[in-house]
Every structure is written in structure tokens, then in C-alpha cells.
């Protein structure tokens with residue numbers, strides 16, 4: 001391997017929330033690693049591993065939401081400004097493994113977590 005120096009791929013936003021950048025959603029996700037029912041975290045910011053999986057849902061992917069949604073509402077030809085999503089992943093050894101039930105384009109793929117900036 002040419003490079004042995006890795007930047008941090010996650011950050012502790014507070015005492016209890018570990019944040020990482022999700023390349024599927026192009027936004028940060030955070031999980032609680034302290035307090036009640038925390039995720040198990042290996043303590044590494046360079047090569048984080050989290051357990052169990054991380055599930056982020058919005059809009060009509062939330063349980064109990066009706067099938068009609070802002071994201072499919074007919075805005076008279078204009079692009080809806082709201083997109084519903086589901087993101088389900090395992091973070092292991094600094095990589096993020098997207099499960100096939102993600103709504104974004106990286107579903108089913110494993111990619112390197114980007115450096116936290």
C-alpha cells in the first residue's frame with residue numbers, strides 16, 4: 001500500500017454522537033455511541049466499525065407513512081424539492097457497506113468512507 005496515513009473518517013460531534021459522511025446520501029449520519037442503547041463502536045476515527053447496522057429513513061420510508069407523499073406530489077411539472085430516502089448500511093473497518101434496501105445509487109455496494117472534513 002502506497003499510503004499508510006489515513007485521515008479521520010468520523011468525528012465525535014458530542015460526547016455521545018459519532019458522525020460520518022455517507023457517500024450514498026451525500027450527507028452526514030450520526031449514531032449514539034454512549035448513553036442508553038448505544039451502538040458498539042471500536043473507538044477508531046480512522047477506521048471506524050459500528051454495530052449494529054445504521055438505518056436512516058425519511059418521508060414515506062418511515063413506518064406508518066401513507067403511500068402518497070410530497071416526493072410524488074405533482075408540482076405541475078416542476079421538480080419536487082423533497083426526496084424521500086432510506087439508507088441502510090454497515091460501517092466496518094472504515095468502509096461502508098450499503099444494503100440492497102437503500103434508495104440511493106450505492107445500494108448493494110461497499111465503498112470507502114470519505115475523510116471527515
Ligand SMILES: [Zn+2]
Nearest residue numbers: 022024025087
Ligand atoms: Zn446514507
